[in-house]
Amino acid sequence: MLSVSNLIIALLSIFSILLLSVSYFIPQDSEINKLINYYDFGLCAVFLYDFISQLRKRKKRWRYFFTYGWLDLLSSIPVVSEFRYIRVLRIFRIFRIMKSFHLLYKFVITHKKASLYGFIVFVSTVILVLSSTLVLYFEKDVGNIKTAEDALWWSYITITTVGYGDYYPVTDLGKLTASILILNGIAIFGAIVSYITDRVNTIKRKSSLD
Template structure:
C-alpha cells in the first residue's frame, strides 16, 4: 500500500477539488451569463434565448457530474449529502455557488502555522468577488420574480440591482422591496448569504491581525519587575 495522501479517499477528493476548482468557476460564470440572457433578453430574441437555456442546462449538468464524482471519491456514500450540505445546496441552487468561499475561509482558519498576509488577502478578495457575483445573481432572480407582479416596486433590472446592493450591505433603505413569495424567499437567502460572506471577510482579517499581534507579544522581552 502506498502512503501518498492521494491514495486515501480524502486525499483523492482533495486532489479532484483542486483540479476542478478553476473549470467549475468558469462554468459558474457561463451559467450566470446564460441565466442573465434568459432573464433580460426580450421574449422574441431568438435564437439567443434558446442558446442561453442550453448553456444553463449544460453547465448545470457539469455541476451534477462534479457532485457525483466528489460523492464517489469521498467514500462516504449518501452521508456525503448532509456532511457536505453546502455543496448539496449549491447543486440545487447554482446561483449560490459564490458561497463556496466559506469553505476557503474555513480552510484558512484551520491553519496553525505562521500567518501570511497574501493568503488572507486572497480569501478577502475572493469573498469580495463572490459577494458581487451573489448580488448580481440575486438581482437577476428577484427581477425575474418581481417585474411583472401587481404592486411591484422592482420594475427594472436597475431597481433590482439597487435592491441587491442595499440588502447585501444590510443597509435596507426600503424603497424597493419584493412583494411576491419567490422574491421574498430570494431576499431571505441573500440576507443570510450576505452575512456569511461578510463574516468571511471580516473574520479572515481579524484572525490575521490577532495572530500577528500574538506573535509580536511572544517576541517581546518580558518586562522587569
Template sequence: MTQARWQQLTEWPLAIVAAIFLATYAWEVIADLQGPEAMAAEVIIWTTWGVFLLDYFVNLSLARERWRWFYTHLFDLAIVVLPMLRPLRLLRLVTILAVLQKTAGRAFRGRVSIYVAGAASLLVFTAALAVLDSERHAPGATITTFGDALWWAFVTITTVGYGDFTPVTETGRFIAVGLMVGGIAMLGVVTATLASWIVERVALTEDHARTATRGQIRELSAQIEQLQEMLEKRSA
C-alpha cells in the first residue's frame, strides 16, 4: 500500500476518532469527573492517542524518503507526542480541521465560509475546555466554570479582551496566545478569500468585455467587407 492510499483511507476515520476524543474530553472537563467515570474517560482518551500514534508510524514506514518525511512533518510528530501532556491533548483535533480544510478546498470558495465558521467554533470550544482544565483548581483562578471559559474564549479570539477573566497559570496563558494567533489567522483567511473573489470577478468581467469587443470587431469587419463587395459590384 502506498502512503497516499493510506492517508486517503484514514482521513475520515481519524476525524471520527478525533471527534470521539473531543466528546470524551469535554465530558471529562465539564463534568469534572472523579472515580470510575474519570478512569473510563481516560481509557477512551488514551485509546484515541494510540490510534494517532499508529497512524504516524504507518505514515513514516510507508514514506519513500523516511528521513525527509520525518523532518518535514515535525508538526505531525508534535500532535502525537505533546498530547501526552494533558492540556495539549487538543492538538489531536487538528485532524478535524485538516478534513474541513480539504473539503472546503475541493468545494472552492463557496464553502470557505463553512470551513471558517466550523474552525472558529471548534477553536473557541476547545480553547474553553483547555483553559478550564488548566485553570479551575489553580490558586486565585477566575475561570472556574465552563460558562466563564467560553466567554473568555470568545473575547480572546476576537482580540477584544475585556479582562474580566484572565488565566493565572502558565498553561492557561499559553492557550490564550494560541487562541489569539488562531483568531488572527482565521481573519487572514477570510480577508484573503474575499480579495481572491474580488480579483476573480474583476478578471471575469474583463474577459467578458474583451470577448464582447472581439465580437464587435468581427461584426464591423464583416460589414466593411459587405460594403466593399457592394461598391465593387456597382463600379463593375
C-alpha cells in the first residue's frame, strides 16, 4: 500500500541520482564535493531506514530481500571511496518507481493533502541542498563560508531563521540564495505546524466517533 513516505522516498531517489551524477564532475578533494558527500550520507540514512521499514512490513521478508531488497540495501551504503560506484544501484529503485508510476499518480490524485506535505518536504530538502552548495561556491573565495562544515552550519542556522551571524554571505548571489533559504524555512515550519494540527484534528474526530 502506497503512502506519503513512499512518495517522498521516490522523489528523493530521483534527486539522489542527480546529486550522484553531479558529484562525478567535481574534484574529489574540493569542499563542494565534501558537502555533497555529507548530504549523500544523510540520504543513505533515509534509504536505509526505508529498507528496514519495508523489511519489517513484509510478510515474506526473504522473498522481498532476494528480489530487490538487497539492491535497496546496497544502494543505502554511504558515500565512501570503497563503495562509490555501488551507489549507481539506486537507478534500479528509479526503474521500480517508473514501473509503478500510475500507482503513484493515483495516490497523489486521491490523497492530495498528504501528497502536498510530501512535496513540500521534498522541495525543502532540494532547496536546502542547493542553497548550501551554491553559497559555498559563491563565498569560498571571498566570504567567511569556506568549508563544507561552514556551509552546513550556515544552512541549518538560516533555515531555522535563528541567524547567529557567525557565518553570512557577502556576495549578491550569496545573499539572494540566503533569502530563498529563509523563505524555505518559513514555509517548511508552517507546513509542519499545519500537518501536526491536521493530524490532531483527525485523531479528535476519530475519538468523538468512537
